[in-house]
Amino acid sequence: MKVLEKHISKINIDQVTHRQYKKILNDLFDEGYSKSYLKSIHVCANMIFEWAILNNLRDDNPCKGAKIPQRVQTVDDIENSLITEKFLEKNEIQEFLAEVRKRGLYGDLEAFYLLIYSAFVW
Numbered sequence: 404m405k406v407l408e409k410h411i412s413k414i415n416i417d418q419v420t421h422r423q424y425k426k427i428l429n430d431l432f433d434e435g436y437s438k439s440y441l442k443s444i445h446v447c448a449n450m451i452f453e454w455a456i457l458n459n460l461r462d463d464n465p466c467k468g469a470k471i472p473q474r475v476q477t478v479d480d481i482e483n484s485l486i487t488e489k490f491l492e493k494n495e496i497q498e499f500l501a502e503v504r505k506r507g508l509y510g511d512l513e514a515f516y517l518l519i520y521s522a523f524v525w
Contacts, residue, residue, distance in 0.1 A: 406431065406444055407451070416455050424448065424465040432472040441471045 410427045411419055431441055448466050455461040491499065496519060503512050 404447060406436075407448055416452075417461050419452075419465050421465040421467075421469065425469050428469060429472055438471060438473065445469070445471060 407427075410430070411423070414423070428441060428445065431444065436444075445466065449464065452461060452464040452466055456464060500512070500515065500519075503515055507515075
């Protein structure tokens with residue numbers, strides 16, 4: 404709440420635009436806030452604007468469609484980072500296999516299933 408108060412307290416709730424809200428998210432991202440903290444801010448802002456709609460203070464929710472910025476890792480970042488997780492979680496495997504189904508080449512899906520469910524150890 405304090406972060407939102409700092410950024411939008413001087414603007415009437417019915418005058419906050421989608422562009423202003425997206426700029427707030429981008430500014431917070433640039434200040435180094437974590438992704439989980441940005442998600443919390445986004446959820447809180449969404450609840451505030453939904454409350455404003457219910458109380459006829461706004462017609463729309465400027466949070467709708469706003470995406471939380473993500474950091475793009477460079478090759479150097481990947482090469483210099485230590486591998487801390489050895490295995491994918493179940494939901495990560497499902498996401499990966501869904502992408503392989505959509506974008507993979509012939510035989511990719513079977514090969515990845517074999518690798519995922521085998522006892523291959525480095």
